[in-house]
Amino acid sequence: MEKIRIALAGNPNVGKSTLFNSLTGMRQHVGNWPGKTVEYKEGTFNYDEYEIEVIDLPGNYSLTAYSMEEIVSRDYIVDEHPDVIVNIVEAANLERNLYLTVQMMELGANLVLALNMNKAADEKGFKIDVDKLSQLLGIPVVRIEAVDDTGREELLKSILEVSKSPNNVIDRVEYGSEIDEHIEQLEKLVKEDISEVDAPSSWTALKLLEDDSEVVEKIRESGRGQRVLSEAKKIRGHLNNIFGDDADAAITDARYGFIAGLIQESVKKPKIDKVTRSDLIDRIVTHKYWGIPIFLLIMWITFQITFTIGAPFQDLIDAGMGMLGDAVSAGLGEGFLTSFLVDGLIGGVGGVIVFIPPIFLLFFLLALLEDSGYLARAAFVMDRFMHKTIGLHGKSFIPMILGFGCAVPGIMATRTLENERDRFLTMLIVPFMSCSARLPVYTLIIAAFFVAYQGTVLFSLYLLGIVVAVIIAAIFKNTIFKGKSAPFVMELPPYRRPTLKGSLIHMWERGVLFLRKMGTIILGVSILIWALSSLPIGVEYASQDSVTGQIGTTIAPVFAPLGFGEWQAAVAVFYGFLAKEVVVSTFGILYGVGEEASDEPDPSEEASSGEAPTEEASAEPASGEEVAAQEASGEEAAPEEEAAPEEEEEVAPEEDQGFISAIQGLFTPLSAYAFLVFVLLYIPCLATLAAIKRETNSWRWPAFSAAYTFVVAYIVSFIVYQGGSLLGFA
């Protein structure tokens, strides 16, 4: 089978990813450009005896040397010579979109123009003469609808055609006689002196007139470009005098002029601007006063859906885990292996697997918000607020919202911020957004202490995360990140109906990171914790004498002022830095059921006698216990009959009555809340720190992030606990 390599290029938000997904389906993977933090997606598909390899270039407006994405794109075109480049353009926004097309023509790319979203353009009243446009540009132009395969066949045929007989449009663009003349003049010198530079000579000449830093640097390195460079400088000065402006501004003007000419001949624009549905929605959604309440409402609905729809699926997995644990215990009897499987694996990983449904649901909903174009509106609406309070602009808000799903994609999304200061600052506060990995911890503690105030407690934590992020950002903005923030410009794409497939793929891309984390970090850590809890040999499992117990005992005094100075809580926080879900895993392992079940009543007895909780406190756990007990017995009715009455049934942690009461013994409601606050704010998980390291290319930032968040978490928890105690809470 013959191979063809194609690349997809285009402005952001023109449906590039949609086309990529529809062409390659799930046969795709994400990678990084060598040595760069810029991502690419690659996939393959078969068509008519050909194996077609597709690479999705970053969404760009231009091919200047000003951003990494643009440099990566043009290097790819120059160095890798893809057989065909499919340039996707939005039909209703042709004029601006063609600016990139023109630059790829200059670069000698073998292009096919895919005109996307024709229906929307028709509705607006645009009439595009495709044949005329194709003729003027000298490249095939195909109408497609990326969302529904319209024009797909024709597009693929065009791709095959031009891969066999490449179109040559490098001289097609006209810049006006004055500039054209000088390009030719310089091109001659380029050919004579530095023919080995691997790019079309006319492009090199053009870039020199634009004073492109990358190209100038490359030529300087070649060592033989003195004549070319000095000539280029002379011409730039000359053009400057003629146009009364920089040469590159004149060239930009010329490009847009060339495009305007094309458009004039091939596109009939609507006479009067029709008010589109997009505009009507925007009147409400971006409204001066309604904008922010609407945004809050949308976020509230998002979380409501996540929790309510996710819950039945969680119960299902819960029950499955319970049965699995019972089956293992029943099948293997007591012993080392059972302890490993039931305490270590099911207790550790199982407690976290339960959260897959809400986590994936949240990713899906965030993908819907993003793909529909709403997040760009949220950025607009929040800019006013962000600008005033923390000096970041609205664009920084998108990574923060994504952080509610998981901090890692949030941190990766900071790439859209041009200014390094803004980017680093955003990275430092994204981890305060309460990600879905914290959910298991909240749910467990809420089940043990705050059943009656479930919604309020959960909401207060999300809110606290945001408030702390705002305060910290304001502090940093006036200290280590002093200075002006980057100028703010971003496109406001029209609303699109997100496709199910697109959003599912989007969800999967992020969700799969989670699954991988469960299979690797959490599994590994669970085994490690189980082992450390079983060592040294002969020690009672998960007792204070085990290694885990010793670690906990050693560091526990640090957390005593925060109200959770028991070694179990301390060690959960300690392990939890690897991944926040591990806090639950740790409790699951420490209080894991099976033969050690007899340990459990101890701490709760201790608590009721020693720490003397208030009436309110003891009443609440009771109701929580009741609920948990009912649920547990309901689900576990059948297995329980098999198991010996003394033996605890194995159910997922937050449903396990014994487990819940063990947690109740560990905290008072106040210290439990302080614990939640600490878990929310303290050191970002390992995956997040690794992402920060990748994005900043230095260990300094993740180290700083870990250190300062610990301090912040400590202070806030301290205030919560000590302040709460003073106010008479327990």
Next chain:
Amino acid sequence: MMTLAMGNKDEELKVLQIRHEEKFKKRLSDMGIYKDAQVKIVKNDIPGPLIVDIKGSRLILGRGQAQKIMVEGV
């Protein structure tokens, strides 16, 4: 001559001068805001960023940035 930030909703304006540093000027021109380009104001609520229409695409532009773009009525 006035700044873009002074424009009213639905007003069509022509860009005369962009008083930004090179890099941002370039970014603006890539997105369609350059000398002689026509801009229409879609939204201009004070405070907060503007929404402008350029050749059929919508851009969000920070208020501070709009204050450095000189325009005149068409």
